[in-house]
Amino acid sequence: MGNLMTAPYPETWLKILPEGLYCVPGGFFIDPTRAVERAVVTHAHSDHARPGHRAVLASRPTLALMEARMGEGAWQTSQALGWGETIRLGEVSVWLEPAGHVLGSAQVAMEYQGSRAVVSGDYKRTADPTCDPFVPVTCDVFVTEATFALPVFRHPKPADEIAKLLASVALFPERTHLVGCYALGKTQRVIALLRAAGWDGPIYLHGALLPMCAVYESLGIALGDLRPATVAAKAELAGAIVLAPPDAIADRWARRLADPVVCVASGWMRVRQRAKSRGVELPLVISDHADWDELNATIDEVAAPEVWVTHGREEALIHAAGTRGIRGRALRLLGYGDEDEVA
Numbered sequence: 001m002g003n004l005m006t007a008p009y010p011e012t013w014l015k016i017l018p019e020g021l022y023c024v025p026g027g028f029f030i031d032p033t034r035a036v037e038r039a040v041v042t043h044a045h046s047d048h049a050r051p052g053h054r055a056v057l058a059s060r061p062t063l064a065l066m067e068a069r070m071g072e073g074a075w076q077t078s079q080a081l082g083w084g085e086t087i088r089l090g091e092v093s094v095w096l097e098p099a100g101h102v103l104g105s106a107q108v109a110m111e112y113q114g115s116r117a118v119v120s121g122d123y124k125r126t127a128d129p130t131c132d133p134f135v136p137v138t139c140d141v142f143v144t145e146a147t148f149a150l151p152v153f154r155h156p157k158p159a160d161e162i163a164k165l166l167a168s169v170a171l172f173p174e175r176t177h178l179v180g181c182y183a184l185g186k187t188q189r190v191i192a193l194l195r196a197a198g199w200d201g202p203i204y205l206h207g208a209l210l211p212m213c214a215v216y217e218s219l220g221i222a223l224g225d226l227r228p229a230t231v232a233a234k235a236e237l238a239g240a241i242v243l244a245p246p247d248a249i250a251d252r253w254a255r256r257l258a259d260p261v262v263c264v265a266s267g268w269m270r271v272r273q274r275a276k277s278r279g280v281e282l283p284l285v286i287s288d289h290a291d292w293d294e295l296n297a298t299i300d301e302v303a304a305p306e307v308w309v310t311h312g313r314e315e316a317l318i319h320a321a322g323t324r325g326i327r328g329r330a331l332r333l334l335g336y337g338d339e340d341e342v343a
C-alpha cells in the first residue's frame with residue numbers, strides 16, 4: 001500500500017469504460033453492465049450481476065444466486081473465491097472481503113505495484129444474520145455507493161421496525177400483514193428478523209420470493225416454516241404475515257388477502273411521501289445499504305485519501321469527505337440502482 005511517491009495513481013490503472021469500471025493491468029471489469037470477457041461480480045443483484053460474461057469471478061454464494069437467477073446464461077466459466085483468498089489476475093492481486101449487503105456480497109480489493117483500491121459494491125454496516133459482516137480494508141482509493149448519502153437518511157434499528165410489524169399483527173389479528181420486500185436479500189433478512197423476534201409460525205411467500213429463499217437455505221441460512229401464499233386459503237391468511245415483491249402489493253395478486261395491512265420494508269420508507277404515494281399503511285425502514293453515518297464512518301475507517309462514488313447522492317458525500325481532507329470523485333456510473341428503487 002500507499003507509498004504515494006512511487007505507487008501508480010489509481011486513476012491510471014482503474015478506468016471508466018462504457019461497460020463499467022475496468023482494471024487495466026488485471027484485464028477485468030467489476031460489475032460490468034454489459035457482457036464482457038472477464039468480470040468480477042460483487043453480488044447477485046441484477047444491476048451488478050448481468051448475464052452473458054465469458055468468465056465470472058465471485059464469492060461462492062454469489063455464483064449460486066446468479067446461477068439460480070440466470071440459469072445457463074450466467075457465464076461460460078466461473079471461479080469462486082473465499083474471503084481473503086488472493087489470486088493474481090494479470091499484474092494485479094485480487095481478493096474479496098464481505099460487504100454485509102446480501103448473502104455473498106463482496107468488496108473487491110486490488111493491489112497493483114503498491115497501489116491498493118477497494119470497490120465496495122453495495123454495502124451496509126448494520127448486523128444482518130443472513131450474511132457475513134462488512135470488513136474494512138485500508139486502501140489508497142475507496143470506491144463507494146451513495147444510495148442513502150444524505151444526512152436525512154439515518155436508518156433506525158431493524159429490530160424496532162420488526163417490533164412495529166408484530167405490534168400491528170397483534171392489534172389486527174383478523175387482517176393479513178402484507179410486506180413488500182425484494183426477492184434477494186431483503187426477503188430473507190425480514191424473515192430472519194421475524195425469527196429473531198420470536199415469530200416462529202409460518203411465513204407465507206409470493207411465488208417470486210421462493211427460489212432465492214431456497215438458495216439461502218441450501219447455503220445454510222435457516223429460514224424456518226415458509227409456505228407459498230398462493231395455495232393458502234383466505235381464512236388461513238387472516239392474521240398471517242405474507243411477503244411479496246414490492247410491485248405485487250398493489251396489484252390483483254393482493255386482492256385474495258384478508259383486508260391486508262400493506263407494509264414495505266425499504267430504506268426509502270424513511271421518505272414519508274414515498275410511502276404515502278405507494279399506499280403503504282405501515283412503512284418499515286429496513287435498508288440493505290449504509291446510511292449517512294455508516295457511509296462517512298466507513299470512509300474514515302478505510303483511511304483512503306481518495307474516495308470515488310459510483311452512484312447515488314454523490315454531491316453530499318463528496319462534500320462531507322472534503323471537509324475531512326479526503327478527495328472525492330463522482331464516477332456517475334450508469335445502470336446501477338437499488339432493487340428497492342426499481343419497484
Ligand SMILES: [Zn+2]
Pocket residue numbers: 043045101122339
Ligand atoms: Zn445490491
Ligand SMILES: [Zn+2]
Pocket residue numbers: 045047048122336337338339
Ligand atoms: Zn446496487
